[in-house]
Amino acid sequence: MKQTLLKNAVRAQLVGWLAVLAVFAQGPPEKAQVEQKARWMKEQSNWGRWGKDDELGTLNLITVAKRQQAMALAKTGTVVSLSRKIALNKRAAEVDAKGQLIATDVAEIRFRRDGVPMPGQPQPPGMEGNVEIQTLAYHGIAYTHLDALCHIGSNGKLFNGYPHAQTVDPEKGCLKMGVQLLKDGIVTRGILIDWPRLKGVSKLPPSARLLPADVEAWERQANVKISAGDAVFLRSGWKEGEPGAWADYDPSMVAFFRARGVTLISAEHPAGDHELFLNTLGAYLIDNCDLGPLSETSARLNRWEFLLVVAPIPMPGATGSLVNPLALF
Numbered sequence: 001m002k003q004t005l006l007k008n009a010v011r012a013q014l015v016g017w018l019a020v021l022a023v024f025a026q027g028p029p030e031k032a033q034v035e036q037k038a039r040w041m042k043e044q045s046n047w048g049r050w051g052k053d054d055e056l057g058t059l060n061l062i063t064v065a066k067r068q069q070a071m072a073l074a075k076t077g078t079v080v081s082l083s084r085k086i087a088l089n090k091r092a093a094e095v096d097a098k099g100q101l102i103a104t105d106v107a108e109i110r111f112r113r114d115g116v117p118m119p120g121q122p123q124p125p126g127m128e129g130n131v132e133i134q135t136l137a138y139h140g141i142a143y144t145h146l147d148a149l150c151h152i153g154s155n156g157k158l159f160n161g162y163p164h165a166q167t168v169d170p171e172k173g174c175l176k177m178g179v180q181l182l183k184d185g186i187v188t189r190g191i192l193i194d195w196p197r198l199k200g201v202s203k204l205p206p207s208a209r210l211l212p213a214d215v216e217a218w219e220r221q222a223n224v225k226i227s228a229g230d231a232v233f234l235r236s237g238w239k240e241g242e243p244g245a246w247a248d249y250d251p252s253m254v255a256f257f258r259a260r261g262v263t264l265i266s267a268e269h270p271a272g273d274h275e276l277f278l279n280t281l282g283a284y285l286i287d288n289c290d291l292g293p294l295s296e297t298s299a300r301l302n303r304w305e306f307l308l309v310v311a312p313i314p315m316p317g318a319t320g321s322l323v324n325p326l327a328l329f
Helices: 002-016 018-022 031-043 057-061 064-071 195-199 212-222 253-260 274-281 292-301
Strands: 079-081 106-113 130-137 145-147 186-194 231-235 264-267 284-287 305-310 320-322 326-328
Touching (some): 057 284, 064 186, 079 292, 195 212, 195 231, 231 292, 253 274
Parallel strands (some): 186 231
Antiparallel strands (some): 106 130, 145 284, 145 320
């Protein structure tokens, strides 16, 4: 029985990460690429920028003035969700003998209907309650989620130099930089980079990488300019469930994002190099958005900037949260 459960869990994990692994199908990075990334991690680092005890990273760039600028963009009452639909599955999240998660992309609900008592008070005659238990393992390529800064370490260090081993407790989770610090949410200006529209195509090939020059061309075409505190959303045309890799941010975008002060980076799939963006910049990521409706609304209104509202669930010690990002026009 245990062997069957283990096989099913491992199979689920392999399926969940198939598209991610496809990115590396051509073999390991060239030595020059590895060396360049190491230079970026050193030269573009935001470690210490907001103090040695900082846990918020680029959220420090969202000022009151930035929020006011963003809120002024909500003029028409139009609201667009950037979240994918959640597809429930029958696969429970499995753990190994040490309690470590060995399956990803899990969304399961178990319902109980009728007769659930209200805590601390008698149940009125005739009243019936309905509840459920939700089981989620959202890191992967299926669900729209936000990555907290404690999600990715590199060479034993998390963002701002916090020691990985001392910061992430096996029982309590993230002792620093957990998603609970985002209880007040993220409210700022969002900007959509509609890459296919820029190139005049329906979607970009999987090998395409967005460069700073592409962003600057889009800024001219869309009449927007990315500035400090902004959240950037990249539409490449990739659809959920498509096999293989996807067009993505080029790693060199780390220097552009740092220079412009971008606070959040997102895409229709896992957004770019997580080591560079989360660990080096301290920039938050929202993976696996559905940007089709946003593209349609932006084109109809001819507006590529919007008020962004993201409200993660402040689960203590969590490495992230399922989110339903909202774009308000």
